[in-house]
Amino acid sequence: MIKLSEAFKAFTKIITACLKGKLFKLNFAITYRCNLHCNMCNIWKCYVEKPWMVEEELKMEELHQIFKGFGKFVWISLTGGEPFLRDDLVDIVHSVKDNCRVKMLNITTNGFNSKLIEDRVRDIAEARVPLTFINVSLDGPAQIHDYMRGVKGAYNNAIKTLGMLRMFSDEHSNLSIGFEYTITSFNAGYLKLLIDELTKAELSWLLENLTINLYHEGNLYKNLDLNSKQQVANNRFKFKALKDIDDGLDLIHVRSPLELISRKYLKCAQKYVLDEPVSLRCTALRNSLFLDPYGAVYPCIILGHKIGNLRNYNYDVYELLKSENALKVKYEIKNCNRCWTPCEAYPSILTHLSSLIKACE
Ligand code: SF4
């Protein structure tokens, strides 16, 4: 489902930005609202426990100013929570398009509310960001997926959403649809079964745009109780995770720049699972940043090292990055190798272009 010519054009611009050694990617959790009850992530509890906090999320007028500050960013990733639950999601995408030099936009979704997603994607495609990826999470065959997502029917809804999104992507050359499989201790080893299920249901087109992710404990997911390090230390988990990675590598060929990066990600993920050095320096805070729904900026989605809040810096990210605390955090994470999560690993891979050549092997 990757549109090759659009992908190459977008990646040329991204690589140019990347070679200049500047910040170029923003990971932005636009809301912590969520309509599922996943067992590997605690975001859904945020507004169950503190419902008033939803009012603290950044408002549209603030977002226009924030995106002006991020004007030079070429890659924007919108996540959540469930991003489609923000009523102004379409306005957010238009603001990104109008204020940033965005070449690639990723929006992740759990795919649960098909009708809502259908209405919003129609308008998002019209914003004509050169390359817009909508990634729906699928964590295994129906039973496993529903167990992980904590709601019966989550798998069927996600499949329905994917079918609808495919129709839109046929009509819009800038829109690509895929699914994201996150390896956790709950589903490790089930990727092959999912692939078989999708093939049987004549959904094998989905396998052309598969992203595999290793789950982590982290600031974004509010799941420090999950303890992914313990998972990785567990031999049974390692064996199953490596099988999923191998099954993924069998499917992901090198037909587009994104697949090249996905392959490199997985080859390094093999090392990460085996506790071997990944050997690529993380470029969080040099090339990418994480912004939470309340305006707080962090180096990445994993670490709780808050740099500051854009609301206190006139919404200007570069002013915030000049602060003493920003320099302190930069120093603290200089040699960090705590995680291997795609949000930050993909920009790190792009920064080490020569490493991509080996991923073709
Ligand atoms: S993983 Fe996504 S869908 Fe699940 S609780 Fe977290 S934010 Fe919600």
Ligand code: SF4
């Ligand atoms: S390796 Fe990079 S992305 Fe991961 S926790 Fe450290 S700084 Fe964050």
